[in-house]
Amino acid sequence: MEKGIVIKSTGSRYRVLFGDNKVIDSYIRGKLRIRESRTTNPVAVGDNVLFEIDRKTGSGIITEVLDRRNYILRKSSNLSKHSQIIAANVDQAILMITIVLPETPVEFIDRFLISAEAYRIPAIILINKTDLYGSGEIEKMDYLETMYRKIGYKTLSLSLKRSDDLKPLVMLLKDKVSLISGYSGVGKTTLLNTINPGLNLKTEEISDYHKQGKHITTFPEMHLMPFGGYVIDTPGIRGFGVVDMDRNEIYHFFREIFRVSKDCRFNNCLHLDEPGCAVRKSVETGEIDFLRYRSYLNIMETDNRKYR
Numbered sequence: 001m002e003k004g005i006v007i008k009s010t011g012s013r014y015r016v017l018f019g020d021n022k023v024i025d026s027y028i029r030g031k032l033r034i035r036e037s038r039t040t041n042p043v044a045v046g047d048n049v050l051f052e053i054d055r056k057t058g059s060g061i062i063t064e065v066l067d068r069r070n071y072i073l074r075k076s077s078n079l080s081k082h083s084q085i086i087a088a089n090v091d092q093a094i095l096m097i098t099i100v101l102p103e104t105p106v107e108f109i110d111r112f113l114i115s116a117e118a119y120r121i122p123a124i125i126l127i128n129k130t131d132l133y134g135s136g137e138i139e140k141m142d143y144l145e146t147m148y149r150k151i152g153y154k155t156l157s158l159s160l161k162r163s164d165d166l167k168p169l170v171m172l173l174k175d176k177v178s179l180i181s182g183y184s185g186v187g188k189t190t191l192l193n194t195i196n197p198g199l200n201l202k203t204e205e206i207s208d209y210h211k212q213g214k215h216i217t218t219f220p221e222m223h224l225m226p227f228g229g230y231v232i233d234t235p236g237i238r239g240f241g242v243v244d245m246d247r248n249e250i251y252h253f254f255r256e257i258f259r260v261s262k263d264c265r266f267n268n269c270l271h272l273d274e275p276g277c278a279v280r281k282s283v284e285t286g287e288i289d290f291l292r293y294r295s296y297l298n299i300m301e302t303d304n305r306k307y308r
């Protein structure tokens with residue numbers, strides 16, 4: 001029996017990293033004890049597994065998935081009750097954003113942050129392509145960084161074109177399992193290639209941007225970093241949805257809104273137009289940023305469960 005970590009899953013085949021940097025293609029034989037019956041994939045990237053080596057074929061046979069510290073889901077489809085585990089045992093969720101080419105909307109950032117909050121996974125905002133920014137973009141970036149830092153989020157800005165910017169990034173990733181997410185075209189693959197010269201992953205060209213709305217079957221993949229740690233790339237996954245987030249608890253995941261909500265007159269206040277709402281008052285005084293409150297309202301308005 002060997003112990004390893006799943007670095008790639010393509011539905012029925014799994015690539016497992018074990019021992020001294022060895023990789024083995026594996027599959028499940030027979031029945032594996034399944035813990036989450038509502039997920040479509042019993043084994044996910046980041047899972048720690050026990051396996052045997054089939055002497056005849058040289059393949060691995062996964063016999064057990066060890067307990068997960070956490071996991072991130074997405075719904076398999078709008079109609080389905082089933083969800084897919086994107087990754088397991090994640091230390092931090094990094095959202096890569098850009099102010100231009102493409103512009104990442106604040107609401108998208110906030111959806112990511114509340115999901116991470118619900119999964120209790122620390123979220124970090126990584127702002128890329130600063131080499132392209134003029135004074136207008138820098139002003140916008142500074143505004144967002146100030147806003148999110150005040151709430152308590154870590155932010156880091158960089159250009160992957162500047163080698164001096166890589167050091168803080170490496171420090172951030174070192175010895176951790178990091179999931180990296182973000183719009184198509186922000187530079188996720190470039191990041192992996194830059195800090196991992198041997199990797200040579202295919203980057204996206206502008207012409208690929210229009211594909212992002214379509215359903216492409218891509219699988220998350222975990223990469224071992226030369227300085228220690230792993231990064232999980234999530235191609236084609238624009239955001240992850242929180243399954244079973246109730247409408248009346250969405251504000252719990254907006255940290256600063258939740259803090260202030262304790263002062264609302266009614267304890268079932270949803271901070272929409274209730275009298276004595278401390279949240280609305282804080283938005284008026286600027287204590288809570290209107291951009292965040294607007295994200296909250298938009299998320300409350302749309303069916304959150306449909307979002308993936």
Ligand SMILES: Nc1nc2c(ncn2[C@@H]2O[C@H](COP(=O)(O)OP(=O)(O)O)[C@@H](O)[C@H]2O)c(=O)[nH]1
Pocket residue numbers: 128129130131132158159160161182183184185186187188189190191202203204205206
């Ligand atoms: N100017 C500039 N371009 C970048 C930077 N990082 C990535 N790119 C470019 O952005 C495009 C999309 O990058 P890619 O890594 O494929 O994005 P992904 O879709 O998030 O994986 C590529 O043409 C990259 O060369 C950066 O810091 N500055």
Ligand SMILES: [Mg+2]
Pocket residue numbers: 188189190202203204235
């Ligand atoms: Mg990519």
Ligand SMILES: [Zn+2]
Pocket residue numbers: 261264265269270271272274276277278279280
């Ligand atoms: Zn309120």
